[in-house]
Amino acid sequence: MMKNSKILFPQRIFPAAERKGKPVFVELLIGIGVLVLAAAVILSYYSIHRSREFLYLEKIKAAKLTLNHFARGAVLPLLEMDFLSLNSPFREVKDVDGLLYAFIVDNRNVIRAHTDPNQIGATPKIPDPVPSGRKGDPISEAVYPLSSGDRVLTLSAPVLYMQKPIARVYLGLSLDTLNKLVDEKIASLRKGLLILSLLMVLGAAGVFLFLRTRFVRLTSALPHEQPRREQGSLPSLYAPPPTHGEERAMTATQVREAPQLARKQVTILFGGIKGFREYAESREPEEVLRDLDEYFSIASRNISDQGGYIDKFVGDAVIGVFESMPFQQDHAERAVRSALAMQRMLQGVDRNENPLLRRVGIGITSGIVLSGHLASRDEKRAFVGESFKEAYLLNLMAAPGEVTLSRDVYQLIQDLVSVDPLPPLEMNEKRASWESFRLTHIRESKNYG
Incomplete structure (x- = not known):
């Protein structure tokens, strides 16, 4: 008798249950939005951090490639004492953003080529770079401040002939300018990630509302589901997907073996x-x-x-x-x-x-x-x-x-x-x-x- 009486009573007899049930969907929607937004913020922070590091290393890598190019191209002009050809590449790179100077010093510590022609024949006045310590890497590095306050990264590589050094190439980079160039690229990336985060939140909200609407339509024809649907019962909103035939994905961290x-x-x-x-x-x-x-x-x-x-x-x-x-x-x-x-x-x-x-x-x-x-x-x-x-x-x-x-x-x-x-x-x-x-x-x- 009690079982049948529950079906005969209309829902408006229980206003407390009705008022309590309505906010459940809203609360769940807000919870999902917060989770998606938090995940997007964490992902954005991680992406920006890694992108900044990647862009900075790419700038340094490009500078090292330029340094090695100068070192390889300087062999013949140095042997032939062709200082006009030796200085030609330096004139082409003097306007590159972040490059303060580039020059070649022979074994007598005399500048033979320089982005500033007035420095040719002088003695360099910079700290000696420190070897990187990496096996097989001949490039040395040093960081020191200028009187203007800029920090300078100096890269140096030997000019080799028959496996013997005949000169050294120096490349000076403004770390402040490099960081500024990286920040400009990061700014555009940050805007893109912000827009992506908002789209992710809106997309999650749209998917949730779509699924809720589908659920309501499917259960509206079932009388025994009406009280649970009106009350916003969470168990009725969630059904775990079937486990049979489920595709499993595995992820593994690649472990680099020692160099062989x-x-x-x-x-x-x-x-x-x-x-x-x-x-x-x-x-x-x-x-x-x-x-x-x-x-x-x-x-x-x-x-x-x-x-x-x-x-x-x-x-x-x-x-x-x-x-x-x-x-x-x-x-x-x-x-x-x-x-x-x-x-x-x-x-x-x-x-x-x-x-x-x-x-x-x-x-x-x-x-x-x-x-x-x-x-x-x-x-x-x-x-x-x-x-x-x-x-x-x-x-x-x-x-x-x-x-x-x-x-x-x-x-x-x-x-x-x-x-x-x-x-x-x-x-x-x-x-x-x-x-x-x-x-x-x-x-x-x-x-x-």
């Missing part, structure tokens, strides 16, 4: 532009960068198409490494095919649009190198070996549009190629003369790839 080196048989492709210095000196930097970008794009695409790995870009040169793989042991053949495909594509471009593309010579050699991670903070693999020097020498022997091969490469694919022998090259590190060949043709392989 492995010996590998590889083939190295070294492509460089002939007469690049004369070309660059007669054109605007924007035009040079545009032409270089097209050249690097074509070279990278052809190396990757044959399974090669882009080791690095050095000035006007690109270095590709072809390794032995489980189903592709023909690393030498892939390197040669990549070089020929690259030359065909470079020669096919209109000469008037980009004259650099028809000036590329390529050297290819094969040998044993060490492969692995040399720096604990650098996720990029590194390759070390004498074969890179041989590839560079072969590149010097190649005329524009030509591909030169070492004897090792020729012996690996002699049944596939036609070559012209080149005069033996005497090398200081080798007792005997060094054989090389000019590639003229390679036979198509139906089973390749």
